[in-house]
Amino acid sequence: MKKRAQEQKSKILTDMSRKAQEEMVGFAMIVIIVAIIILIFISFSINRDVQEPLESYEVNSFISSTLQYTSDCQDYISYLSLQKVILKCADKEKCLDGKEACEVLNETLIQITQSSWKLERGGLTKGYVLNITEKEKSIYLIKEGNLTSNYKGSMQALGRDEIQIFFTVYY
Amino acid sequence: MNGKAQIKIQQMAFMLLAVTLFIALVVVFLVVIRFSGLKESAMILEERNSMLMVNKIANSPEFACEDSFGKNKVNCVDGDKLMMLLQNNEKYMGFWGDSSIEVIKIFPKSKAGLCTLDNYPNCNIIRVNSENSEGFDTSNFVTLCRKEIEEGETYDKCEIAKINVRYS
Numbered sequence A: 001m002k003k004r005a006q007e008q009k010s011k012i013l014t015d016m017s018r019k020a021q022e023e024m025v026g027f028a029m030i031v032i033i034v035a036i037i038i039l040i041f042i043s044f045s046i047n048r049d050v051q052e053p054l055e056s057y058e059v060n061s062f063i064s065s066t067l068q069y070t071s072d073c074q075d076y077i078s079y080l081s082l083q084k085v086i087l088k089c090a091d092k093e094k095c096l097d098g099k100e101a102c103e104v105l106n107e108t109l110i111q112i113t114q115s116s117w118k119l120e121r122g123g124l125t126k127g128y129v130l131n132i133t134e135k136e137k138s139i140y141l142i143k144e145g146n147l148t149s150n151y152k153g154s155m156q157a158l159g160r161d162e163i164q165i166f167f168t169v170y171y
Numbered sequence B: 001m002n003g004k005a006q007i008k009i010q011q012m013a014f015m016l017l018a019v020t021l022f023i024a025l026v027v028v029f030l031v032v033i034r035f036s037g038l039k040e041s042a043m044i045l046e047e048r049n050s051m052l053m054v055n056k057i058a059n060s061p062e063f064a065c066e067d068s069f070g071k072n073k074v075n076c077v078d079g080d081k082l083m084m085l086l087q088n089n090e091k092y093m094g095f096w097g098d099s100s101i102e103v104i105k106i107f108p109k110s111k112a113g114l115c116t117l118d119n120y121p122n123c124n125i126i127r128v129n130s131e132n133s134e135g136f137d138t139s140n141f142v143t144l145c146r147k148e149i150e151e152g153e154t155y156d157k158c159e160i161a162k163i164n165v166r167y168s
Helices: A002-051 A057-068 A082-090 A101-116 B002-036 B038-058 B079-087
Strands: A070-074 A079-081 A127-134 A137-145 A151-157 A163-170 B076-078 B100-107 B112-114 B123-130 B136-150 B153-167
Touching: A002 B002, A057 A082, A057 A101, A057 A151, A057 A163, A057 B038, A057 B136, A057 B153, A070 A082, A070 A101, A070 B153, A079 A082, A079 B153, A082 A101, A082 A137, A082 A163, A101 A127, A101 A137, A101 B100, A101 B153, B002 B038, B038 B136, B038 B153, B076 B079, B076 B153, B079 B123, B079 B136, B100 B136
Parallel strands: B076 B136, B112 B123
Antiparallel strands: A070 A079, A127 A137, A127 A163, A151 A163, B100 B123, B100 B153, B136 B153
């Protein structure tokens, strides 16, 4: 009689333990499902933020205007635009007056960037970087001022020889 | 048995409450993340709209270089055309509404300030319309081109400028 009662008690305890385990598993599953849903939401939200480009129309217009600027470098026909001087510089060519195209490019770009983006104390623009690359290799680089974490940039490709012009302004 | 059922119901109620609270917290967290970029988005949108307006003016037939200085020129302003426009300014009275439009040469800088037919092209500012002295300012880089003569030969001379529009 006593033995039977003990067996019954043991069975009840085992059943209770199993039920508690089942509830724990159920709770864990709910937590996991909710966590997965949160992760999906967060990743979706972050991805949308990353897709927003940090491009600036002003910077883009600046590159376009700079490329169209008429330089002091001449060929047999006329004065060359800065876009053509960049191509000449990439080919290590000279202007009609014997001056290196890269030298003209350097002088002109420094003057243009300094006149267009004034780095004054307390001013809005803190710094800028102009990088011209050919086949992803830098052929010309200007770095001025402080490179802060708040920046806007733009890129334009010249088409030939994969020449790209990157300009970033730091605020 | 009755007591056990009550405990079960209580357990379920607590569980539902906990899950609801958890979801509410997550929603609040997501809303905070979403709205934190709202100010930045508004600024980007404002900048985009301003630039579109300036670009629209710069590329309008009264300002644009069109095919006079070679093809495929974007944001290019014809300085010679603007000077002729200044001469006929009364015909364009009210054409641009109450906005103030000026093209300011950035590089290379000349000595004289405001452009007139006497000092052009050795000047810095071509004031097309000066109706409005108050309001929002928006500007963008453009290429200011003109025809130049050297040793009897005509060539295109393009410089860096900014088109500045003030509107209310």
